[in-house]
Amino acid sequence: MENKLKSFWNSLKLFFKGAVVDTSHEVIEAAANMAKDNFMIVIFSDFLGIPNPLSYYTIELIPYFGNDLPGWELRMSDRKSVLAKAMGEIGEP
Amino acid sequence: MKENRIFFDRKFVFLSGKGGVGKTTTSSSIALGLSKKGHKTLLISTDPAHSIGHIFEKEIGDRERKIRENLYGIEINVREESRRYIDGILKQAREILSPVILEEVKDQIELAYHSPGAEELALFDIISRFFAMEEKYDNFVFDTAPSGYTLRLLALPKALNNWINRLIKTRINSMKVEYYATRNPDKNLKQKLEEDPVLKILNKRKEQFERARSILLNNSKSLFMFVLNPERLPIEITRDSIKELEENKIKIEALIVNKISSDSSPRSKKEAEYIEEIEKEFAPRRIFKLPLLPEEVHGMESIEKISDILFSQDG
Numbered sequence: 001m002e003n004k005l006k007s008f009w010n011s012l013k014l015f016f017k018g019a020v021v022d023t024s025h026e027v028i029e030a031a032a033n034m035a036k037d038n039f040m041i042v043i044f045s046d047f048l049g050i051p052n053p054l055s056y057y058t059i060e061l062i063p064y065f066g067n068d069l070p071g072w073e074l075r076m077s078d079r080k081s082v083l084a085k086a087m088g089e090i091g092e093p
Numbered sequence: 094m095k096e097n098r099i100f101f102d103r104k105f106v107f108l109s110g111k112g113g114v115g116k117t118t119t120s121s122s123i124a125l126g127l128s129k130k131g132h133k134t135l136l137i138s139t140d141p142a143h144s145i146g147h148i149f150e151k152e153i154g155d156r157e158r159k160i161r162e163n164l165y166g167i168e169i170n171v172r173e174e175s176r177r178y179i180d181g182i183l184k185q186a187r188e189i190l191s192p193v194i195l196e197e198v199k200d201q202i203e204l205a206y207h208s209p210g211a212e213e214l215a216l217f218d219i220i221s222r223f224f225a226m227e228e229k230y231d232n233f234v235f236d237t238a239p240s241g242y243t244l245r246l247l248a249l250p251k252a253l254n255n256w257i258n259r260l261i262k263t264r265i266n267s268m269k270v271e272y273y274a275t276r277n278p279d280k281n282l283k284q285k286l287e288e289d290p291v292l293k294i295l296n297k298r299k300e301q302f303e304r305a306r307s308i309l310l311n312n313s314k315s316l317f318m319f320v321l322n323p324e325r326l327p328i329e330i331t332r333d334s335i336k337e338l339e340e341n342k343i344k345i346e347a348l349i350v351n352k353i354s355s356d357s358s359p360r361s362k363k364e365a366e367y368i369e370e371i372e373k374e375f376a377p378r379r380i381f382k383l384p385l386l387p388e389e390v391h392g393m394e395s396i397e398k399i400s401d402i403l404f405s406q407d408g
């Protein structure tokens with residue numbers, strides 16, 4: 001009896017982990033990428049054609065973000081529209 | 094008489110003025126005068142011609158060197174300093190990044206060396222370094238001043254302060270979200286934030302801006318002076334520069350009129366007119382007057398002469 005209860009409890013835990021934690025994880029991951037992308041806009045604004053008057057200071061940060069650059073460039077140039085992106089995040093109405 | 098002595102009670106003295114008016118000569122004489130009164134003084138020259146070594150007839154270079162009792166000098170080449178900064182970043186990038194990516198960002202880093210504000214920000218970095226060692230000397234005398242552009246950035250809290258604060262906030266946010274997105278983080282968030290090299294760099298800059306602001310905009314700590322010659326063009330330039338700086342809360346408290354000739358030539362008469370104009374136009378600021386020496390300013394003896402004239406007028 002105790003065994004059955006325990007396995008039921010474990011299944012229940014797994015169910016909620018799958019239903020809540022794992023899906024929410026993707027959302028948080030996407031949010032993390034977004035937050036990083038936003039910061040990188042300041043450092044690599046020149047790549048987007050926006051001059052940065054303090055680039056003499058921001059280049060100091062380039063070594064720490066260079067490895068994220070290819071993905072970032074792709075995401076920046078691949079944004080079809082801001083609206084489409086937002087839809088993808090919250091789901092179609 | 095004593096309460097008017099401006100050279101003694103300011104920790105940082107900056108000299109502005111266009112090239113060739115005698116900033117290095119005047120700053121050397123101010124530094125010498127202070128040292129003779131027992132103030133441990135550092136004279137900082139950013140003149141690429143390395144002229145304080147020439148004036149004091151001594152090899153000086155980019156490390157603090159003793160010139161005489163209580164007087165120390167250092168000569169810094171702004172371009173070289175800037176090169177060193179860029180090379181340091183390139184080295185760091187080479188260590189962290191893959192060759193392909195390095196190729197892509199190398200140009201951007203290199204380009205910053207040639208960017209419009211680079212030289213001014215490099216000079217600002219050099220000056221800031223001495224703000225951080227405030228305790229080491231009684232007085233610091235610079236033969237240059239931060240550019241109008243830099244001072245404007247500092248004077249507007251919205252410009253630099255908000256910029257850096259927002260960057261720090263964005264970075265912390267980004268790290269927080271990234272932390273929650275990591276399934277099995279190896280360290281806790283607080284540790285991660287403390288060890289983040291990006292936040293370290295940003296906080297170092299923030300500190301630099303705050304310290305510079307608290308010194309440069311504080312006229313019980315800093316003294317800004319203009320050096321000019323009794324001629325039409327320098328007067329015009331000085332008028333414009335002073336107006337621009339004072340709009341940004343930087344007070345120019347004194348002017349040094351240098352190279353005044355003392356013969357009875359027509360030139361000398363014209364100069365007298367200009368001096369009168371300067372005294373009227375720039376009142377109530379202090380006006381110091383220095384003669385054109387018959388010999389080239391070179392060696393301790395001639396600097397001592399100028400120094401004595403200058404300090405006899407301070408009071």
